[in-house]
Amino acid sequence: MSPVAAVELKSAKELALMREAGAIVAYTLRVLSEHAQPGVTTEELDKIAASEIAKKGAQPAFLHYRGYPKTLCVSVNEEVVHGIPRPDKVLKAGDIVSLDFGVIVKGYFADAAVTVPVGKVAPNVLQLVEATKQSLEKGIDQMWPDKRLGDIAAAVQTHVESKGFSVVRSFVGHGIGRALHEDPPVPNFGRAGTGLRLAPGMVLAVEPMVNMGGHDVRILDDGWTAVTRDGKWSAHFEHTIAVTKDGPEILTVER
Numbered sequence: 571m572s573p574v575a576a577v578e579l580k581s582a583k584e585l586a587l588m589r590e591a592g593a594i595v596a597y598t599l600r601v602l603s604e605h606a607q608p609g610v611t612t613e614e615l616d617k618i619a620a621s622e623i624a625k626k627g628a629q630p631a632f633l634h635y636r637g638y639p640k641t642l643c644v645s646v647n648e649e650v651v652h653g654i655p656r657p658d659k660v661l662k663a664g665d666i667v668s669l670d671f672g673v674i675v676k677g678y679f680a681d682a683a684v685t686v687p688v689g690k691v692a693p694n695v696l697q698l699v700e701a702t703k704q705s706l707e708k709g710i711d712q713m714w715p716d717k718r719l720g721d722i723a724a725a726v727q728t729h730v731e732s733k734g735f736s737v738v739r740s741f742v743g744h745g746i747g748r749a750l751h752e753d754p755p756v757p758n759f760g761r762a763g764t765g766l767r768l769a770p771g772m773v774l775a776v777e778p779m780v781n782m783g784g785h786d787v788r789i790l791d792d793g794w795t796a797v798t799r800d801g802k803w804s805a806h807f808e809h810t811i812a813v814t815k816d817g818p819e820i821l822t823v824e825r
């Protein structure tokens with residue numbers, strides 16, 4: 571028998587704090603998206619993220635998490651996730667940049683990611699970005715009580731593969747609340763009608779990572795940056811979402 575994941579249900583009070591954290595994440599990601607222009611370094615984006623959340627009185631969720639050295643993850647082009655901001659990594663027109671960011675408010679976490687084009691980007695690359703964003707929306711649409719984790723996974727995977735792209739297997743979404751990563755793991759691939767049953771009070775970070783080519787990734791020598799094995803480009807979108815009796819509530823939105 572496999573053990574049932576201990577999934578913590580959040581109270582109304584806890585959800586209110588996660589909404590606060592989520593609003594700060596969404597606001598900061600919008601500011602960062604506006605700054606993702608040719609000539610900007612990924613280190614500069616990290617500095618902006620740090621100063622914005624300091625102004626809001628929130629704490630960074632990623633800094634020092636398992637030794638992660640920065641506030642923000644910035645993954646460019648063939649980088650899939652967990653790109654470490656660097657002063658020598660300069661954005662150029664035609665790039666896509668994934669901005670992944672989390673904060674803590676009074677002990678509660680929110681986590682989200684967007685992929686944005688830098689300047690003018692090739693049409694097939696824009697299709698990758700759009701398909702990834704849509705796949706997250708399709709996954710979120712499944713987040714009703716009594717649906718299953720596999721329904722989220724299958725909705726994401728079906729959409730991605732219908733567009734001719736592939737879903738990364740070796741990184742998954744997660745429960746979130748009093749920690750950045752809580753149970754259950756939330757894969758972006760799988761079968762409808764299988765897995766944990768969703769219930770009101772569950773909060774999940776759903777985060778499809780989608781590749782133009784094959785789904786395999788490898789980790790660079792910095793110990794963090796995941797890149798596609800075939801060097802083709804990748805996109806990433808994430809929201810923190812609560813399951814309520816009335817359906818999904820996205821917490822990482824501006825208020």
Ligand code: MF3
Nearest residue numbers: 631632635638643652670681
């Ligand atoms: N959204 C990413 C995740 O849940 C961000 C984690 S970055 C880390 O894996 F540095 F904190 F690990």
Ligand code: CO
Nearest residue numbers: 681775777808
């Ligand atoms: Co996450």
